[in-house]
Amino acid sequence: MDLQLSGKTAFITGSTSGIGFATAKLLLQEDVRVIINGRKKSSIVDAIERLKKLVPNGEVEGIATDFSNVEEVAALVDQLPHLDILINNVGIYTSQTFFETTDENWQRQMEVNLMSGVRLSKYFLPKMLRENWGRIIFISSECASLVPEDLIAYSATKAAILALSRGLSQLTSGTEVTVNTLIPGSTLTEGAEQFLTNVAQKENKTKEEVEGDFFKKVRTSSLLQRFASVEEVANTITYYASPLSAATNGAAIKIEGGSMGGIV
Numbered sequence: 001m002d003l004q005l006s007g008k009t010a011f012i013t014g015s016t017s018g019i020g021f022a023t024a025k026l027l028l029q030e031d032v033r034v035i036i037n038g039r040k041k042s043s044i045v046d047a048i049e050r051l052k053k054l055v056p057n058g059e060v061e062g063i064a065t066d067f068s069n070v071e072e073v074a075a076l077v078d079q080l081p082h083l084d085i086l087i088n089n090v091g092i093y094t095s096q097t098f099f100e101t102t103d104e105n106w107q108r109q110m111e112v113n114l115m116s117g118v119r120l121s122k123y124f125l126p127k128m129l130r131e132n133w134g135r136i137i138f139i140s141s142e143c144a145s146l147v148p149e150d151l152i153a154y155s156a157t158k159a160a161i162l163a164l165s166r167g168l169s170q171l172t173s174g175t176e177v178t179v180n181t182l183i184p185g186s187t188l189t190e191g192a193e194q195f196l197t198n199v200a201q202k203e204n205k206t207k208e209e210v211e212g213d214f215f216k217k218v219r220t221s222s223l224l225q226r227f228a229s230v231e232e233v234a235n236t237i238t239y240y241a242s243p244l245s246a247a248t249n250g251a252a253i254k255i256e257g258g259s260m261g262g263i264v
């Protein structure tokens, strides 16, 4: 299937690893110019090197910006070129009780997970509307609805993204611009792999047993009963970044293996 993405330019926040990196790879394979992001120049240089090995002819650059730092974010927009596709992917969390979570921690998660997308959309949505084409994609989480009790702040940011995205989509009426949110569930990123390895060592189990335990005891509502691969999530993101998804706007699309339940 030709996704008709050739020649477009995309910026993906938080893309030196995980879902963002996998999406960068797929977009490069579709002949999209991709700008990746992370906090440090060194991790960007490393990620660009890996992407160039995976997609030798891909046009990839990177910009280091820490989304918890407002000044760095303000400087970022001047460094970015014209964008056709903005993927607000960056997301951080701290696993702790509600009572342990400080105001500073709440603020940091709000800045990185929510305000990054607010600020970038404020800058790029008007440009996309003028061009009469654009894709803004937000990455939420199944936690927006499941709200694990050790992730209340994170879950609140992910729920807020849904309202933000829906609201912005309403500003696109009558244009070819779309704003959608994609909702991953438990996904096997490098971080998740490391977590499984650590628990497996500690509990003298295999990684497969630890994964099985997680779905049997914690994420019981998952129909998939396994982690999604980063490629499975990135495939969906890439489709919604493409012109082929034109009739989907203001939507929340689940890639969570059925964990959130419901008939829509």
Ligand SMILES: NC(=O)c1ccc[n+]([C@@H]2O[C@H](COP(=O)([O-])OP(=O)(O)OC[C@H]3O[C@@H](n4cnc5c(N)ncnc54)[C@H](OP(=O)(O)O)[C@@H]3O)[C@@H](O)[C@H]2O)c1
Residues within 6 Å of the ligand: 013, 014, 015, 016, 017, 018, 019, 020, 037, 038, 039, 040, 043, 044, 065, 066, 067, 068, 089, 090, 091, 092, 112, 139, 140, 141, 142, 183, 184, 185, 186, 187, 188, 189, 190, 191, 192
């Ligand atoms: N993985 C899951 O199971 C899962 C499930 C549901 C939703 N999600 C959501 O999917 C998105 C991607 O998650 P992921 O698990 O793929 O992420 P990840 O593997 O933790 O990726 C982290 C990326 O974010 C960058 N980053 C971290 N803090 C940053 C900051 N302050 N400013 C700029 N970049 C920053 C890192 O760059 P450097 O380290 O190079 O700075 C790296 O590129 C997130 O929004 C997450 O909430 C993930």
